[in-house]
Amino acid sequence: MDQPSSDSALSAEAGATPAVRFDNVGMRYGRGPEVLSDISFELPRGSFQFLTGPSGAGKTSLLRLIYLAERPSRGLVSLFGEDTSVMERDALPAFRRRIGVVFQDFRLLSHLSVFDNVALPLRVAGQGVRQYGEDIVELLNWVGLGHRIDALPPTLSGGEQQRAAIARAVVSRPEILIADEPTGNVDPEMGRRLLRLFVELNRLGTTVLIASHDISLIRSVNAPVLELAEGRLNRRARSV
Amino acid sequence: MNKPRRPAPLLPEEAGRDLPLLAVCAILIFLACLSVIGAAGAWQAASGWSGQLVSEVTLQVLPGEETNGDEAAREAGALASGLPGVVSVEVRARSASEALLRPWLGNARLPEDFPVPRLVTLEIDPENPPASGALDALFADAPYRVIVDDNRLWAGAIARASATVRYFAIGLVVLMCAAAAAVIVFAARAALSMRRDIAYALHLVGAPDRFIIALFQERFFMLGLKSGVAGSLMALLATLGLGYAGGSAGALFFLPSLAPGWGIVVIVPIAAFISGAISGLAARLAVSAGLQARWS
Ligand SMILES: Nc1ncnc2c1ncn2[C@@H]1O[C@H](COP(=O)(O)OP(=O)(O)O)[C@@H](O)[C@H]1O
Ligand SMILES: [Mg+2]
Numbered sequence: 001m002d003q004p005s006s007d008s009a010l011s012a013e014a015g016a017t018p019a020v021r022f023d024n025v026g027m028r029y030g031r032g033p034e035v036l037s038d039i040s041f042e043l044p045r046g047s048f049q050f051l052t053g054p055s056g057a058g059k060t061s062l063l064r065l066i067y068l069a070e071r072p073s074r075g076l077v078s079l080f081g082e083d084t085s086v087m088e089r090d091a092l093p094a095f096r097r098r099i100g101v102v103f104q105d106f107r108l109l110s111h112l113s114v115f116d117n118v119a120l121p122l123r124v125a126g127q128g129v130r131q132y133g134e135d136i137v138e139l140l141n142w143v144g145l146g147h148r149i150d151a152l153p154p155t156l157s158g159g160e161q162q163r164a165a166i167a168r169a170v171v172s173r174p175e176i177l178i179a180d181e182p183t184g185n186v187d188p189e190m191g192r193r194l195l196r197l198f199v200e201l202n203r204l205g206t207t208v209l210i211a212s213h214d215i216s217l218i219r220s221v222n223a224p225v226l227e228l229a230e231g232r233l234n235r236r237a238r239s240v
Numbered sequence: 241m242n243k244p245r246r247p248a249p250l251l252p253e254e255a256g257r258d259l260p261l262l263a264v265c266a267i268l269i270f271l272a273c274l275s276v277i278g279a280a281g282a283w284q285a286a287s288g289w290s291g292q293l294v295s296e297v298t299l300q301v302l303p304g305e306e307t308n309g310d311e312a313a314r315e316a317g318a319l320a321s322g323l324p325g326v327v328s329v330e331v332r333a334r335s336a337s338e339a340l341l342r343p344w345l346g347n348a349r350l351p352e353d354f355p356v357p358r359l360v361t362l363e364i365d366p367e368n369p370p371a372s373g374a375l376d377a378l379f380a381d382a383p384y385r386v387i388v389d390d391n392r393l394w395a396g397a398i399a400r401a402s403a404t405v406r407y408f409a410i411g412l413v414v415l416m417c418a419a420a421a422a423v424i425v426f427a428a429r430a431a432l433s434m435r436r437d438i439a440y441a442l443h444l445v446g447a448p449d450r451f452i453i454a455l456f457q458e459r460f461f462m463l464g465l466k467s468g469v470a471g472s473l474m475a476l477l478a479t480l481g482l483g484y485a486g487g488s489a490g491a492l493f494f495l496p497s498l499a500p501g502w503g504i505v506v507i508v509p510i511a512a513f514i515s516g517a518i519s520g521l522a523a524r525l526a527v528s529a530g531l532q533a534r535w536s
Contacts, residue, residue: 067444069444089449090448090449092443093443093447093448094446095446096443096444096445097445097446101444107437107440107441107444109250109437109441111248113248115245116247116248119247120441120442120445121445121446123250124442124445124447124451125446129245129246129247133245
């Protein structure tokens with residue numbers, strides 16, 4: 001049913017620079033051991049891929065490199081053709097606005113309502129509530145949170161928090177969407193519904209990378225899978 | 241569903257938590273305002289005194305062997321009254337000089353021909369005093385000697401004293417502003433580390449540092465404004481209270497009598513603004529440094 005835009009069509013249209021490119025990337029936290037080693041892959045613009053692997057394999061760490069929360073300890077990470085290791089602090093916000101992130105631990109602000117949490121990226125970009133108000137209500141209805149618009153995150157269930165986090169990640173129509181286990185806390189029915197949101201976004205041109213170890217979810221979409229094991233990457237052909 | 245929404249503040253309001261900080265800053269502003277008011281009072285008093293001293297010149301006329309003291313004094317007075325800048329002349333009687341000598345000579349009557357110096361008091365126009373040395377030149381050829389005492393010594397001493405008080409007050413104000421800034425830096429750092437989650441979330445949705453800094457700066461500017469109003473109002477009340485409680489207490493602390501009027505009330509907006517600016521700026525520096533310390 002859900003068919004993300006195909007890789008080949010995209011690389012023809014988007015030209016040479018991929019949205020994300022890793023070249024022999026290694027990463028360690030502080031002086032600890034390398035949690036990622038010799039990682040090389042590309043996310044062509046407009047592609048849709050999964051990242052999978054057992055818990056502790058390094059999925060979250062890899063995603064953190066993409067959304068500029070960490071720098072690689074060796075190798076090259078480039079975003080839209082720019083080397084992240086030489087980016088100035090002042091240049092980061094502009095890149096981050098082009099990336100939407102669903103964090104594994106949601107990172108919703110507990111003193112803000114669901115509405116205000118989802119509005120955060122738009123507020124930071126300088127939009128007023130008049131401009132985004134209706135869009136957010138519509139989006140929240142779509143993810144099934146229409147009745148919890150004014151609730152504070154601590155009063156939400158895990159699944160509801162996850163859907164609020166997804167709404168916040170997609171609300172500004174980012175060029176890249178990174179989702180870290182975005183369906184871990186919802187039932188399979190809601191999981192497929194959320195996945196359809198990502199596919200829809202991908203159809204509109206967003207590059208999507210979803211980390212998940214939910215095999216049935218991955219199988220429901222025909223898309224390439226990057227498989228991590230102990231910090232190393234095995235590329236698997238297709239999910240189905 | 242279509243009700244108008246007002247975006248919530250991104251930094252949570254913490255009414256209770258800011259209270260001790262507000263109190264510390266208000267007390268510092270209170271002390272700073274007191275020293276400003278005190279210095280202003282001392283300065284006012286000093287300029288009043290030295291104004292009085294400057295507007296009065298005393299001539300001591302020492303009659304010579306052949307001259308009559310009263311005549312010499314009258315002549316000196318007449319000469320002086322012709323000088324531009326001299327408003328009026330009062331030739332004191334011999335008894336006035338004798339009264340001044342009494343503590344040294346006792347009640348013994350002086351012989352009639354004893355050369356007691358005579359005093360001539362000149363009232364000077366303080367706006368337009370005679371040129372310096374003009375009085376001395378006036379009596380250069382007179383057959384009697386005239387010592388011109390223009391109280392310069394006293395005026396100088398008072399000016400020095402009031403300058404000292406002023407510098408001392410400025411020093412105190414600077415110290416208290418520095419203390420307030422240090423307290424705010426400390427508090428802003430604590431606020432940032434307590435609100436790392438907010439800074440982190442804002443960063444990751446693409447907020448530049450200045451966006452986050454502005455949140456804290458605004459918060460601390462308001463805090464400084466509040467403590468500035470509170471502290472300066474307290475200082476004003478304390479001054480009024482001391483003024484009413486009795487002139488003696490007021491004089492003891494160099495506080496003005498408040499006779500000059502309600503102009504002193506301007507200290508409230510000025511203190512509020514300065515306190516707000518110091519607080520906002522200190523928070524800005526602290527948060528900016530705190531954010532720069534990390535790459536992400
Ligand atoms: N902040 C951190 N500091 C130190 N080690 C970490 C940190 N985060 C993750 N790790 C370690 O990195 C490895 C990979 O973790 P992670 O990227 O979270 O894997 P996954 O998301 O696949 O479960 C694990 O061994 C984990 O213990
Ligand atoms: Mg993880």
